[in-house]
Amino acid sequence: MKAKYLLFSVLFLALGCATTAKYEEKLNSWVGSPEDNLIQSWGPPTQSYPLDNGDKLITYDQTNGVAFAYGMAVPMRCKTTFTVSASTHKITNWNYNGNACKSK
Numbered sequence: 001m002k003a004k005y006l007l008f009s010v011l012f013l014a015l016g017c018a019t020t021a022k023y024e025e026k027l028n029s030w031v032g033s034p035e036d037n038l039i040q041s042w043g044p045p046t047q048s049y050p051l052d053n054g055d056k057l058i059t060y061d062q063t064n065g066v067a068f069a070y071g072m073a074v075p076m077r078c079k080t081t082f083t084v085s086a087s088t089h090k091i092t093n094w095n096y097n098g099n100a101c102k103s104k
Contacts, residue, residue: 018102026103027080027094035084038091054086064100076100 030038035058039045045058064076078098082091 018104020102023096023101023103027096030082030091030094033091035082035089035091038082051083055092056084056086058082058084062100067099074099078102 038058042060046061047057047059049057049059051057059079059081061079062077064078066073067076068074076099078096078101080094080096080101083093084090085092
């Protein structure tokens with residue numbers, strides 16, 4: 001019984017370290033980076049959308065399993081969009097939404 005409690009405690013602490021603040025730090029580190037570097041690291045985007053000013057949005061939409069709350073299955077999802085400058089091909093901005101946008 002103690003072993004199960006210890007294992008649960010260790011898993012809880014390991015998973016509890018992931019926060020949205022750390023995810024935002026991760027995203028901030030990409031601002032000013034070339035688009036190609038992001039794609040090499042994150043893989044091909046889920047979606048790309050050109051803007052009228054020539055910039056573009058590249059989106060990564062990830063589903064990371066399911067959590068259960070109140071007897072219902074809730075998809076764990078994070079959608080992150082980066083703005084890429086047309087003139088420099090560098091990341092200028094980002095935004096995200098979802099319940100799984102966390103990082104360690």
